[in-house]
Every structure is written in structure tokens, then in C-alpha cells.
Amino acid sequence: MDHSNTSYAVEADHLVKAFGKERAVDGISLKVPKGVVYGFLGPNGAGKTTMIRMLATLLKPTEGQAKVMGYDLAKEADEVRQSISLTGQFASVDEEISGRENLIFIGRLVGFSRKEAKQRADELLAAFNLEDAAKRQVKKYSGGMRRRIDIAASIITSPELLFLDEPTTGLDPRSRNEVWTVIRALVKNGTTVFLTTQYLEEADQLADLIGVIDRGVLIAEGTSAELKSSIGVRSLIIEFEDERDLNKAESIFEGMFTQTPEVDRGRLSISVTMKDQSKAAKAIGELANHQIAVKDFSMQQPSLDDVFLTITGKPAKEKGGEANGE
Amino acid sequence: MENNSLEKSIKLEKRPPKASPMSAALTFAWRALLRIRYVPEQLFDVTVFPIIFLLMFTYLFGGAISGSTGEYLDFVLPGILVMTVAMITMYTGLDLNKDIEKGVFDRFRSLPIWQPAVLVGALLVDVVRYSLAATIMITLGYILGFRAEAGFSGIVLAVLVILFFSFSLSWIWTMLGIVVRSEKALMAISMMLLFPLTFLSSVFVDPSTMPNWLQHFVDINPITFVVDASRGLIHGYDVTSELLIITYISVGLIAVFGTLTMYFFRNKN
Incomplete structure (x- = not known):
């Protein structure tokens, strides 16, 4: 051998x-x-x-x-x-x-x-x-x-x-x-x-x-x-100048994506997870059509945390205590 | 961290040849000696213990059993020598049990070495520890008035027999040290075995003074054979048959418990 x-x-x-x-x-x-x-x-x-x-x-x-x-x-x-x-x-x-x-x-x-x-x-x-x-x-x-x-x-x-x-x-x-x-x-x-x-x-x-x-x-x-x-999920995060724009954007995005966008009122931002990146451009374009000012936007790579969450359906850190006879 | 020296040190030109079983065992013995150097208190059991035992039993029983402590000392010293060393063998298992809990045992077991070396090395150092205990007791005995009729050579022979027997006995404790999970439980089991084994023997009194049923046990107790052989070697009478039986018992102990120890050592979870 x-x-x-x-x-x-x-x-x-x-x-x-x-x-x-x-x-x-x-x-x-x-x-x-x-x-x-x-x-x-x-x-x-x-x-x-x-x-x-x-x-x-x-x-x-x-x-x-x-x-x-x-x-x-x-x-x-x-x-x-x-x-x-x-x-x-x-x-x-x-x-x-x-x-x-x-x-x-x-x-x-x-x-x-x-x-x-x-x-x-x-x-x-x-x-x-x-x-x-x-x-x-x-x-x-x-x-x-x-x-x-x-x-x-x-x-x-x-x-x-x-x-x-x-x-x-x-x-x-x-x-x-x-x-x-x-x-x-x-x-x-x-x-x-x-x-x-x-x-x-x-x-x-x-x-x-x-x-x-x-x-x-x-x-x-x-x-x-x-x-x-393989998780394929990316997040588009859009920040707005004021809450009025945020609310408008929320109603525009309704039904546009498979997953409901998450709204963060404190930060005045919306995050949308999507599989297809081209949808991001469409989303931004849609906002421009409605004359909504966008303060900032970014695409985020999923973290391994997201990976874990997606595969197991729960966060990585939730399980078990120390030294349980692994 | 300096990357150059790091990378240089990572590249090793050639692997050394595999260490021989002997060299591996001696390396483990060297480690045990180093540990004693850092924590000399580890020697308490082989120094203070024997002194207390000898003084205690000589003066406690001497008058009652032999009429005088002087006469009793000549009778009891070989016995206490065996008893003390047999008792100390228990610590072999306790030390091993503590050691196994630590991660370093995983490393030993994943090294390409003759696996029994881990235990043989530890036992070699234990033999040194037992010799220390024996030396201390005999020296103290001489100060108290003990005399060996067969002289120095008789004592040396007796000690060698005791060391050989103790080495074989230790394999029971190494096995238990690996199998038993907690130190306390191990201590309890060891005591449970050692107390009857050492006391129900010819260590303290002549078995002919005991009730019949007890004599039967004492007569087959391995400790009795070792005590009788030591007495004979020290005081100069023929103990060939005892020595033969001790050899059988010791070889048997090593064969059975040495094998079991290594089996559990290899298959430990």
C-alpha cells in the first residue's frame, strides 16, 4: 500500500x-x-x-x-x-x-x-x-x-x-x-x-x-x-432621512419580496433579504420613482451566524452548557 | 511573534527514529522525578507514614504481644515493612487517576510510543519511592534496637522481594485508577482491600494464636507469604517455598492486572 x-x-x-x-x-x-x-x-x-x-x-x-x-x-x-x-x-x-x-x-x-x-x-x-x-x-x-x-x-x-x-x-x-x-x-x-x-x-x-x-x-x-x-441570502439595508420616507418605502416594498422587509424605526432603516441581487437595484429604482430620498444603502454578505441560523433554524450559541461530555 | 524563527522551527528536516520501550519508560520516570522536585511534599507518604507506622505499632503492641518492645521490634519490623509498602502502592492508582483527568494523557495516548511506557515509567519511580520508605524504616528500626540476624545481605534480599511484590500489586491500583471515576471512590475501594489484606496476615501476631477460620484466611493471604519470606530472609531461616509462591502470585498479578490495565488504558473513553 x-x-x-x-x-x-x-x-x-x-x-x-x-x-x-x-x-x-x-x-x-x-x-x-x-x-x-x-x-x-x-x-x-x-x-x-x-x-x-x-x-x-x-x-x-x-x-x-x-x-x-x-x-x-x-x-x-x-x-x-x-x-x-x-x-x-x-x-x-x-x-x-x-x-x-x-x-x-x-x-x-x-x-x-x-x-x-x-x-x-x-x-x-x-x-x-x-x-x-x-x-x-x-x-x-x-x-x-x-x-x-x-x-x-x-x-x-x-x-x-x-x-x-x-x-x-x-x-x-x-x-x-x-x-x-x-x-x-x-x-x-x-x-x-x-x-x-x-x-x-x-x-x-x-x-x-x-x-x-x-x-x-x-x-x-x-x-x-x-x-x-448556498444559503444565498443577502441583505439590502436602506437608511432614510426621516420616518415619513421610511413609512412610504415600507408600503412600496410590501409584496415586492418573498420575505417581509424588517423595519428598524430607531435607525430609520429597512433591511430586505433576497436571493437575487438584481432585485436590489429594482428596489432602489422603485424608491427613486416615488421620489423617496435614500440616505445610504448597502448590501451585506451573510455571516456564518446566518448560515447556522438558516441550516439549523436556531442561533449557534443557544445550545447546551459547558463540558457536557462532548 | 517572530515569523522567521517560527517557520524555521516548524520545518523539521528529519524525524527521529521511534523511541525504544525502555527509553520511553525511563522518560516517563524522569517526568515523575521532575514532578517530585517541584512538589517534594509528594514524598510524605513514603517518609512520614513509615515512621509513624513503625513507632505506633512497636510501642502500642510490643508490651502486650511479646512482653517487651525490643523483642517485638525484631518480629514486627519485617511485617510492618511489608504492610507499609503495600499500603503505599495505593497512591500509584490515586496519582494515575488524577493524571488521567488532565488533558496530558490524551497526548500520551496519541503519541507513537510503546503505550505501557506511561505506566511502567510511573511504576519505576514508585519502586524508588518504596525503596525510600524501606530505607527509612530499617534505619529507624536500627536506631530503636532492631537487629537482623542474617545481616545486611538478608535485609537487602528481603527488600528486593518486597519491592518485586509491591510492583506486581501496583497493577491492581493502576487498573482501578483507570476504571474508577472519582478519586474518593478509588480511595475507598483501595482501603477496603488493603486493610483486611494487611491486618489479617502474619504482620502483627503469630497466626497460631488466631481462631481457626481466621487462620485459614491468613494462611492463603499473599501478604502473609511476603511477610514470612521477609522475616526468614532477615533473620536467616529457609523460606524457599514462600519465595516460590510469591513468584507465582506476583507473575500472576502482573499478567492479569497488567493486561487489564493496558486494555482499559487503550479503550478508555
Whole structure:
């Protein structure tokens, strides 16, 4: 078998993981091409962590099968482990020992000699801007530093595929940007990244391909642009000078669109969602015909929030509490 | 963050060869030692515990059982040595149980290493901890007037037997440490097993003074064999048959509970 032949980093075929009666992952099939960032997007408790844990050989699937870097998850677990690295949702380093010791420790485990492990540790500490904290216990690190040492430990051997489980949850914007920088640098060097996130913005920013998961089921998949256009909804927002114009516009638009326009009296604006963009020009033209002054208008791309809302019929953040055994 | 050094560090020219099982286990042992360096209080159970045990039982029972504490010390020290080390093995499971809760275990399990190394490394350090406990007790015993008739070599042999048995016993706790969900429950189960096992043995008194039904239990209790063997090695009488039985029991414990431990370790949810 030539494993380098496959062009997919992950090929999952109907993976199921049941805990008792609950099916945390309920038949997910997906393909992740090599060299991309795959964003696994979903609310808390959707099954993201369970999926990652199965793909990283930590959980045995109840049903289904998968290939990771061309290796069969069930039969070639050791080969899979050779090609992947995992950064879990909670610190995947030993918090009781220092950052440098952690890196040397993992370095030794993956087969470096003592000297090489130390060299590699120092190299990574420098690259991740952690030199000053090298000798401190990890439990004394800030959230951002912890994430960085975590990812540094994951790339000691430059894995072909890196799993990141909610890499920026709980981080401040600056630390989050640092983590994003690291992820982008990894991808640039050919690593495939499979990350889970609850943040729509994160998936939008980083991921080449996004899978939307809800209650253990993959409900949509595609690039950020594809997902948005598959929803097909764009909003035309028109602002008016005064309420009189607003009211007139409201009556003109009545019956013109499939969806009833939303009127915001505070902002003196109307927003209309539409599938066909040419309708926007028609709407503006219609207003001009009636001599209604338009203060401003704009077309808005749907956000991933809209995507989630449209597919699941509810906002992304509504569901479940923290750590409910995902 | 400097992008140049970051990108350079990401590119690794060559992967090192896979670490040998031995090297992986020793690396885990090294980690456990590092942890002790940061939190030396972790050694309380192998330092203070043995001292309290030895003093307490010698002076509590000595007069009543042997007429004098001096004579009793010679009898009871090998027994308490076994009892203390057997009791300490419980902490192996407790530490493991705490460790597993943290994310770092996920990383270990996703590394391309000889998986038992995680546990073997921890147990190797535990053997060092047990030796520390034994050394402290024997030293204190000597200060209190204990004398080994077979001399130093007898003591060393006895300690080696105790360490070997304790290492095998530890696999019960590693298994429970993985399976049992809460630390409290684990503590309760361990105590429930260890108390009868250590007290209902030949540690404190000669079994011939016990009622018949109890003697039957004491006679098949593995702790009794280890205690009798240690006594024999320390005071210089033949314990070949005991040593043979201990070997069977220990190998059996490792085979059964080592296998179960690794099974649960691999299949943990």
C-alpha cells in the first residue's frame, strides 16, 4: 500500500460514537484534502471533541471507519499516531513541570536523543516567544502562553496532520491572533490542520473548508464562500432621512419580496433579504420613482451566524452548557 | 511573534527514529522525578507514614504481644515493612487517576510510543519511592534496637522481594485508577482491600494464636507469604517455598492486572 498516494489527510466513512444511548457522533462522513485547514464548526456539545478524539485514535468508533493520512484508524493506529499530533481542549502538557521540561520530555518520547531534545526545545521556545517562561511551571502560565506551549509540544516532530481542539477558546484577542499566526505558518509549511471551533469568525478567518456539525451530524460543508452562497441570502439595508420616507418605502416594498422587509424605526432603516441581487437595484429604482430620498444603502454578505441560523433554524450559541461530555 | 524563527522551527528536516520501550519508560520516570522536585511534599507518604507506622505499632503492641518492645521490634519490623509498602502502592492508582483527568494523557495516548511506557515509567519511580520508605524504616528500626540476624545481605534480599511484590500489586491500583471515576471512590475501594489484606496476615501476631477460620484466611493471604519470606530472609531461616509462591502470585498479578490495565488504558473513553 502506498500511503503517500492518497490526497486526503482524513477520510471518514459514516463514523458513529455512541455513549450508551446517546450518539455523540451520529454517522459523519467527510474528506479533508491534504494541506488545508479544515474547520469543524459547531456549538458546545455538538460532537466536535468526540470526532477529533476518534480521529486521533483516542476513542474507538462504535460504527464506521476512517483513514487518517492514508492509514486505517482501526488497523494501523500506530502509523496514524506517527503522522498526527493532538492539542486537546484542555492543556495537553504537564502543568506541574516547566515549559522547557515539557518540550524535552515529549522530544525524548518521540525519539530524540537527550541533546537533540534540548536543542529542539530551545528552538521551539524561541520561535513561540516563550524563552522567558521556559523555566517556569506551566501552571503559572497565562492562557495564551499555555496554548503556545501546547502547540509547540504538538509540532516537535512536525506532524503531517495536527488536530487542534478549540485552540482559542477563552483567549483574549491578542493571544488568539498569536495562535492564528502559528496555525497559518503551519499550513504554509504543508501541515494539514483539523481544528474545531465554536467561533464562526475563526472558521471564516482560518479554514479553507468548513464542516458544520450539530448534534453529531454534519449538516453542511464547503468553503466559507460556498456556505454563504448556498444559503444565498443577502441583505439590502436602506437608511432614510426621516420616518415619513421610511413609512412610504415600507408600503412600496410590501409584496415586492418573498420575505417581509424588517423595519428598524430607531435607525430609520429597512433591511430586505433576497436571493437575487438584481432585485436590489429594482428596489432602489422603485424608491427613486416615488421620489423617496435614500440616505445610504448597502448590501451585506451573510455571516456564518446566518448560515447556522438558516441550516439549523436556531442561533449557534443557544445550545447546551459547558463540558457536557462532548 | 517572530515569523522567521517560527517557520524555521516548524520545518523539521528529519524525524527521529521511534523511541525504544525502555527509553520511553525511563522518560516517563524522569517526568515523575521532575514532578517530585517541584512538589517534594509528594514524598510524605513514603517518609512520614513509615515512621509513624513503625513507632505506633512497636510501642502500642510490643508490651502486650511479646512482653517487651525490643523483642517485638525484631518480629514486627519485617511485617510492618511489608504492610507499609503495600499500603503505599495505593497512591500509584490515586496519582494515575488524577493524571488521567488532565488533558496530558490524551497526548500520551496519541503519541507513537510503546503505550505501557506511561505506566511502567510511573511504576519505576514508585519502586524508588518504596525503596525510600524501606530505607527509612530499617534505619529507624536500627536506631530503636532492631537487629537482623542474617545481616545486611538478608535485609537487602528481603527488600528486593518486597519491592518485586509491591510492583506486581501496583497493577491492581493502576487498573482501578483507570476504571474508577472519582478519586474518593478509588480511595475507598483501595482501603477496603488493603486493610483486611494487611491486618489479617502474619504482620502483627503469630497466626497460631488466631481462631481457626481466621487462620485459614491468613494462611492463603499473599501478604502473609511476603511477610514470612521477609522475616526468614532477615533473620536467616529457609523460606524457599514462600519465595516460590510469591513468584507465582506476583507473575500472576502482573499478567492479569497488567493486561487489564493496558486494555482499559487503550479503550478508555
